[in-house]
Amino acid sequence: MELVSTAQFRPAMLRANAADSYAKRIVQLVSDLAQTGLKTEHPLLAKRETKKRAVLFILTANRGMCGGYNSSVLRLALAKLRELQSEYEQVDLFVSGKRGISFLKYRKIEIERSYTEFDHKPSYDRVLELANELLTLYKKGDIDRFDVAYVKFFSTAKQTPVVETLLPLSNLEVEASGNNEKKLDYEFLPSPQSILEEVIPNAFRTLLFKRLLDAAVSEQVARMMAMKAATDNADEMISSLTTSYNRARQSQITNEIIEVISGASALK
Amino acid sequence: MKCIVVTPEKTLVDEDAKFIVAPLYDGEYGIDADHAPVVGRLGVGEMRLTLVNDAVQYWFIDGGILEVVDNVATFLTNRACPISDLNVGEARKAIEDANRLPMGSLAEVEIRTEALARANAQLKAAEKAHAMK
Known part of the structure; x- marks a missing residue:
């Protein structure tokens, strides 16, 4: 199992890095746009006053054997769910991963939609479909907020469960304001505002995709760690069992020798 | 001049190009070497890429953003594929x-x-x- 997850970890990591470079370019663009003096206003960036329906998307694994991966994200998600329920009239749960689905069913918490196809290799086309649907719902005003609960990947040594708000995309400006290294005079075709209209939905799609990839990478790392610990424990157990087996065998042989010797000496 | 096509999944094109025709929102847009910095909104359509050896590649680009700066033309798009696909x-x-x-x-x-x-x-x-x- 450790080898399997190590093998799956590498491609997952590469995919996450590819999406990361795309996301960084988008964020850079937003910051370039901000530098033109354009007020970055967009319906997807603005906070909504209405608090009717919120969606919480929980990303868990399809399989277990990955230590505290699933439980850590589910614990955090339930706390967030309670918080959202006190604020919004209706909170719908979207859950990805069989583990999360069965956990919530056991707890008798209603799931609006469940997904099992994202797993360790989420396809962009599928994510695009979901992202576009969410964007449409948000534009129409059917949902007012969209949160994702997942395990964020920092490095192979650090993964932390987090809940992030993707709609409205308020943190995009914060991320963008962080990297203002170069200043260039761009010509915008047709206008900075129109570019923004194209960039912002794209940023949302990419960020959602990135979250799914991050969760996949974290899952493989967690499984790698858990299975490594299991292998180490089994090795330790084997060596201690071998020692006690050898001791028992040794004492049995000693006993038999004593019996033979004592039998022989009795015949003398 | 470099031409790069990136989707969230992977980098599809990273080639030295002679001339690029990009599908912008309102029609085709030609990019030669030493082009001024531009950020443009892409439409849906065909991108023609003339390589250094005069070979021409045809790509289908599904919207997104084109950025031209420092002799690098970057297409950020959700979906792109050779038109033969x-x-x-x-x-x-x-x-x-x-x-x-x-x-x-x-x-x-x-x-x-x-x-x-x-x-x-x-x-x-x-x-x-x-x-x-």
Whole structure:
């Protein structure tokens, strides 16, 4: 199992890095746009006053054997769910991963939609479909907020469960304001505002995709760690069992020798 | 001049180019070496890439953003593929599907118009690829 997850970890990591470079370019663009003096206003960036329906998307694994991966994200998600329920009239749960689905069913918490196809290799086309649907719902005003609960990947040594708000995309400006290294005079075709209209939905799609990839990478790392610990424990157990087996065998042989010797000496 | 096409999944093109024709929102846009810095909104359509050895590549680009700076043209798009991968039948079906979308509100009309434009551009590129075969 450790080898399997190590093998799956590498491609997952590469995919996450590819999406990361795309996301960084988008964020850079937003910051370039901000530098033109354009007020970055967009319906997807603005906070909504209405608090009717919120969606919480929980990303868990399809399989277990990955230590505290699933439980850590589910614990955090339930706390967030309670918080959202006190604020919004209706909170719908979207859950990805069989583990999360069965956990919530056991707890008798209603799931609006469940997904099992994202797993360790989420396809962009599928994510695009979901992202576009969410964007449409948000534009129409059917949902007012969209949160994702997942395990964020920092490095192979650090993964932390987090809940992030993707709609409205308020943190995009914060991320963008962080990297203002170069200043260039761009010509915008047709206008900075129109570019923004194209960039912002794209940023949302990419960020959602990135979250799914991050969760996949974290899952493989967690499984790698858990299975490594299991292998180490089994090795330790084997060596201690071998020692006690050898001791028992040794004492049995000693006993038999004593019996033979004592039998022989009795015949003398 | 470098031409880079990036989708969230991977980098599809990273080549030295002589000349690029990009499908912008309002028509085709030519990019030669030493072009001024530009950020443009891409439409849906065909991108023609003339390589250094005069070979021409045809790519289908599904919207996004074009950035030209320091002799590097970067296409940030959700979906891109060689036009030879497109299928006329699928494109026709996409048009039919788009035609069936509801037109109840302004937002719905917008969504439908966008889907229809995308499907039409796809059909155009697919037909061209088919003719080239």
